[in-house]
Structures are given as C-alpha cells and as structure tokens.
Amino acid sequence: MALALQQLINGLTLGAVYGLIAIGYTMVYGIIGMINFAHGDIYMVSAFIAVTVFTLLAGFGISSVPLSLLVVLLVAVFFTSIYGWTVERTAYRPLRGSTRLAPLISAIGMSIFLQNMVQLTQGARVKPIAPVLVGGIDVLTVDGFTVRLAYSQILIVVVTVTLMTGFTWLITKTSFGRQQRSCEQDRLMTSLLGINVDRTISLTFMLGAALAAVAGVMVTVYYGVVDFFIGFVAGIKAFTAAVLGGIGSLPGAMLGGLLIGLIEAFWAAYLSAEYKDVATFTILIVVLMFRPSGLLGRPEVEKV
Amino acid sequence: MAALILAHHQTSPAERLKDAAAVAFIALLLGIPMIGLLTVDQGGALRIATRWPALFAFVAACFVGRLVLRYALDQWRARQLARDQADTPAKEVSLATNPLLNWIGWVALGVSVALPIVFAENRYVVDTATTVLIYVMLGWGLNVVVGLAGLLDLGYVAFYAVGAYTYGLLSTQFGWGFWSALPVAGAITASFGVLLGWPTLRLRGDYLAIVTLGFGEIIRIILVNWTELSGGPNGIASIPRPSFFGLPFKPPGDDPTFASFFGLEYATHQRIVFLYYLILVLALLTNLFVSRMRRLPIGRAWEAMREDEIACKAMGINARNVKLSAFAIGAMLGGFAGVFFAARQGFISPESFTFSESAIILAIVVLGGMGSQLGVVLASLVLVLLPELGRDFAEYRMLLFGAAMILIMIWKPGGILSHREPTLRYFANGGRR
CATH class of the missing domain: 1.10.3470 (ABC transporter involved in vitamin B12 uptake, BtuC)
Structure with missing residues (x-):
C-alpha cells in the first residue's frame, strides 16, 4: 500500500514531465501534421541550459532557491524557444508542402545534429549539478516504509498544473489560440482570412519548445544529472504519450503523459525495472489496436 | 502579377546586410548557451568556462555564410527569371525515367564486380x-x-x-x-x-x-x-x-x-x-x-x-x-x-x-x-x-x-532519384511497357 502510494507520487511526477513534452509533439502534429523528431532534443538542450545557468548562479553566490529557479526557468525558456524557432525555420519550413516523409527525415537529421552539437560543445560526460531543492515531506510510514513527497516533486506538479491552466486559457480564449486552432483545421482558408500562417506555426514551435524547456529544467532539478542522450528516450516516451492520448488533442497529451508515467512507475516497482519501456510500448500497441485514434483523439474520417 | 514581381525583385545590398545581421543575431542567441558558455567538471563540481572567441567566430561565420548564400540565391533566381521571360521552356528531363539510368546501373554493377x-x-x-x-x-x-x-x-x-x-x-x-x-x-x-x-x-x-x-x-x-x-x-x-x-x-x-x-x-x-x-x-x-x-x-x-x-x-x-x-x-x-x-x-x-x-x-x-x-x-x-x-x-x-x-x-525533398512511376503502365494503344 505504502509502496503503491510512493509509486503513484513518482509516476505522477514523471507523467507531468512527459505530458509537458508531449504537448509540443501534439501541437506541432496538429498544425502541420508532422512528427517533430527533434523535439526530445530541444528538451535536452533546455536541460543543458539549466545546468549552465544553475552553475552560473551558484558562481555569483545566489543561494535563494526560488530566485534561482525563477531565473533558470526564464532563461531556459527564452533560449530554448529560440532553438525551437530556428529548428522550424531551417529544417521544416523549406519543406512545407512537399511529401509527408521529407520533413520527417529532415527532423531525424535535426535530432542527430542537435545531439551531436551538444555532445561536441558541452562534452559527452554526464553532468551532475549540486542539489537545488533537497528534502521533502514524509507523508506516512507503514511497516517501516516511509512514503516521501520530495519538494522537487511538489514543484514539478505545481508548475505543470499552473502551466497547463495558462496554456488551456491561451489556446481556448486568446486570439493567438483561435489562430492556432484555425490553422490546424485549414491552413489555406486561414491564410485567406488574413492570418499569418507562417508566424502562427513559428509561434507554435516556440510554445512547444518553451514547454519542453520547463520540462528540461524540472528534470534537471529532479534528477540532478543530464547528458546529451536524455532527449531521445524522453522524446520517444512523450511521443508515445501524445499518440496514446490521441495526437492533436491537448488534454490527450497530458492524460497520455500521466498514464505513461504511472505505467512506468508501477511496472518498475512491481514487475521489472528492465522491461518498463517494453511495457510502455506494449500498452501503446494494445491501445492503438483497439482504439487507433488514441484515447481522446477524434477518429480520422477519410473522405474519398 | 504584382505579387510575382515583388517576390522576384532584386534585393539591394543593404537588405542583404540587414538579413545577414538578423541571422547573425539569432546565431549569437543560439550560441551563447552552447558555445559561449561551457560547464566543466572540476573535482566533482561544475565550473563555468567561457569560449567567447569561438562564439565570435561562429557568429561571424553565420553572417558571412548568410551573405554569400543570399547573394548566390538571388543570382540564381535572377537567372531563372530571365530564362522564364525569354520564354525558353526549361528542359524537363525526368531523371528517373531517363534511359541513362539503366546505363548507370550497369556501370555501377561493373564497378562493384571489379x-x-x-x-x-x-x-x-x-x-x-x-x-x-x-x-x-x-x-x-x-x-x-x-x-x-x-x-x-x-x-x-x-x-x-x-x-x-x-x-x-x-x-x-x-x-x-x-x-x-x-x-x-x-x-x-x-x-x-x-x-x-x-x-x-x-x-x-x-x-x-x-x-x-x-x-x-x-x-x-x-x-x-x-x-x-x-x-x-x-x-x-x-x-x-x-x-x-x-x-x-x-x-x-x-x-x-x-x-x-x-x-x-x-x-x-x-x-x-x-x-x-x-x-x-x-x-x-x-x-x-x-x-x-x-x-x-x-x-x-x-x-x-x-x-x-x-x-x-x-x-x-x-x-x-x-x-x-x-x-x-x-x-x-x-x-x-x-x-x-x-x-x-x-x-x-x-x-x-x-x-x-x-x-x-x-x-x-x-x-x-x-x-x-x-x-x-x-x-x-x-x-x-x-x-x-x-x-x-x-x-x-x-x-x-x-x-x-x-x-x-x-x-531534393523527393529524394535524389525521385519518381513514383508505376512499374506497369497501360498505354492507350494497348502496348505495355
């Protein structure tokens, strides 16, 4: 029981991170119908920026945790969204309107490029940072097993919930959100109505990158180590989450992320830690077999 | 038509410089966290190192590169435009259906055997x-x-x-x-x-x-x-x-x-x-x-x-x-x-x-x-x-x-040899290829 509660906490934390990354996938897929393979690496770039800024702040002697967290978040979001913008501008925009596979290949190329760029410029070794947020609350103790809610976990969940609320408001209520949704439905018609489609797509990429940046910072705080390869696994998991929730659906991405996080945590605790990724993919395959458009996705109706 | 002319108008050197400067600025922003700053492991703790000369070189390379690329693209477009206006239809040679391709295949085979x-x-x-x-x-x-x-x-x-x-x-x-x-x-x-x-x-x-x-x-x-x-x-x-x-x-x-x-x-x-x-x-x-x-x-x-x-x-x-x-x-x-x-x-x-x-x-x-x-x-x-x-x-x-x-x-978004020719094609005269 206590173990289950602990895994629930861990799973939700992990799931929140996956959900944040998954939104980037699902938005990009919704608006231009491509898998942005480099998105996981954008998240990795953000984690590296976070490490740099944390080290920088420590060097300046700033020890206030909330202040340094805020600064790191803002800086990472700023630089990472520029990375998101650049990726779209250089690798995907020239391929708009070509075959469906071309941007996918270009995205895989971009992913390889980003990974190796970070490896070259920042080094291939794992980077550990000094713990930023230590301690936690002991929730309850059963038979000597203490369920612990770390402060970093609380931080991740609070930040994610806040962001999701803000994000939902942005997409459903603001003029940008309307433009974004209308681009998803019909790009040509949207452009005829005088909306700058290219700009909307660029902003979508920047937003997705910003959310991935937050995820990158959170993971850096949570685990305390980063390396240039974290983007690949997290990217695949997050994309799985997006597909599981129904690609193109924002609540779906969050739900998918939470489910993947929970499945992973429980599987690792009760069955086998080595095969937790197999569990994720197997469940994905099973869901898609019986519900090919994901949990919250609308079924695609093909008109002939 | 106006839009077409606008799209093809020759960019002035000043515009090109501005464009290259914008690219260099983006390169600077991209480079600061990755090239300019570096964390190095020193006795278990990270320390910041800087590489400003490398960052400067990167930004300069982006500036010059963009300038050259832009110039080359403009030249190429101008030539395209001139050709279009001269009404010489561009030779449409589909590489994929070119009989030359068969020869290339045989030559490649010969080379690989030898x-x-x-x-x-x-x-x-x-x-x-x-x-x-x-x-x-x-x-x-x-x-x-x-x-x-x-x-x-x-x-x-x-x-x-x-x-x-x-x-x-x-x-x-x-x-x-x-x-x-x-x-x-x-x-x-x-x-x-x-x-x-x-x-x-x-x-x-x-x-x-x-x-x-x-x-x-x-x-x-x-x-x-x-x-x-x-x-x-x-x-x-x-x-x-x-x-x-x-x-x-x-x-x-x-x-x-x-x-x-x-x-x-x-x-x-x-x-x-x-x-x-x-x-x-x-x-x-x-x-x-x-x-x-x-x-x-x-x-x-x-x-x-x-x-x-x-x-x-x-x-x-x-x-x-x-x-x-x-x-x-x-x-x-x-x-x-x-x-x-x-x-x-x-x-x-x-x-x-x-x-x-x-x-x-x-x-x-x-x-x-x-x-x-x-x-x-x-x-x-x-x-x-x-x-x-x-x-x-x-x-x-x-x-x-x-x-x-x-x-x-x-x-080449379609690939180096792009074609989606069906293997079999029905011709109106009843002949098959």
Missing part, C-alpha cells in the same frame, strides 16, 4: 564497400515496405537484429553453418514481420511509425536484458565465418581449406574479398527478387495500396494480405542482411541495433527516392562514405551527417 580485383590489397576499401552493400541490401528490403507499399517503418532494425541473432545463436549453440541458417533466419524474420504487421493493420501513417519504432525498441530491450538467450549487453562473440562451399578460410591445417583446395597461398584478404562477393550476390538477388515481385500482382497491389488504400479495397484487393506480405518480405530481406552482418563481424551486440540504425536505413530509402532501386545505392554510398570521409575530423562526422540529411531533403 572493385575487389582492383583494390585486392587494400582491405579498407573492400571493407567499406562491403558496409555500403549491407546498407544497399537493407535499403532494398525496407524499400519494399516504405517505398512500394507506403508503410512507414521506423523499426526496421529489429528485423536486422533478429536475423543477426538467429544466425548467432544457431551457429554458436547448435553449430549450424551460414548457408543452412540463412533460410531459417529468413523464415523467422518473416514471421516477425507478420507479428509486427498484424496489430498495425488498421493503423496508418504516423501511428504506424510510432508502433514500429516501439517494436524496434522492444526487440532491442529484450536483447539487452534477456541475458540467458542473447548474452545481454555483451552480445554473442566468436560467430563462425561463412565458408566457401564447405571450405573454410583458415590457415592451412588438417582439413582442406579454401587456400589449400585451390592451391593458393593463404591470405586474410581472401576472406574479405569472399565476404564482399557474398554480400554483392545477396544484394543482387534481392534486387532481382524485388524487381520481379513488382511485376507480379502482389507487387502491383503494394504500389496501388501506397497510392490509394480505399480504392484498392473497393477493387477487391485484400488489404490485410497485401500489407502483411510487404512486411514479411521486407523483414525477410532485412533478416538476410542481419545474418550476413553477424557472419561478417563475428560478434554482435544490441549496440549495433539502435534506433539510429533504423533512422539511417530509412534515410537511405527516402533520400534515394522512395521506390527507386538505384536511388538506394546512391544514398547508401552518400550516407556510408560521408562519415568515412569525415574520419579526419571524426568528432564532427555525425554532426555533418545530421546536417547533410537536412540539406539533402531541402535540396
């Missing part, structure tokens, strides 16, 4: 050529799934791995030879293809992509963790090399060897050259097999399915069987390549079968131009030789590899 004779003493060249041919064969196999049947497979490396491990296990555990293991491995990988194809029958496009990717990862994770079967991360070592009709490539001993049987002096390059010809023959058989399949009803059904699945179903084509056969045949060809890989390396481990391998094979198919057999050869040459040429600056080769993938796609 290569080990010319470079008999240069082991490196023959080895690299063997690697190219492995990728050619994998590319041709994946071409069946992606290029012909239009099913996006991101986990093709799984079949390659299954083939390699099948041979590795059969030979080390049961003492099977290369030739007897080859068909068995083909059958096993084909059934894995069906196994993957079955749950994905209803899926299309990107859902299929992620499921195949997941399948590839599942196979790899199982290989890493099921230590009793696969040896885990250590892999399988001392896999026997293939023999020449029962004659092994070994230093002279009691049993007849290749060298002693033909009265030659033993040399290691005999094995290298033999392996080269072996994969060449396997690849050519693959090519022959696939190009014959394309003319069979099943092959035509693949291409029809790629173009329009609904129309196919309406015509009474069994979508399930068509898709499964494409998966099975593609998987089988990948399995053959895997068997050869295991036999050539003598050692296999899950590290050889990561997602990036799948990505490279897919890139070969797409860069070559989906469905084009010769395109696969060209793309494998580019993708294998590019990192090899970059060995002098080895650290940068994967970086350049990624950049090249992006650039080739931007330059």
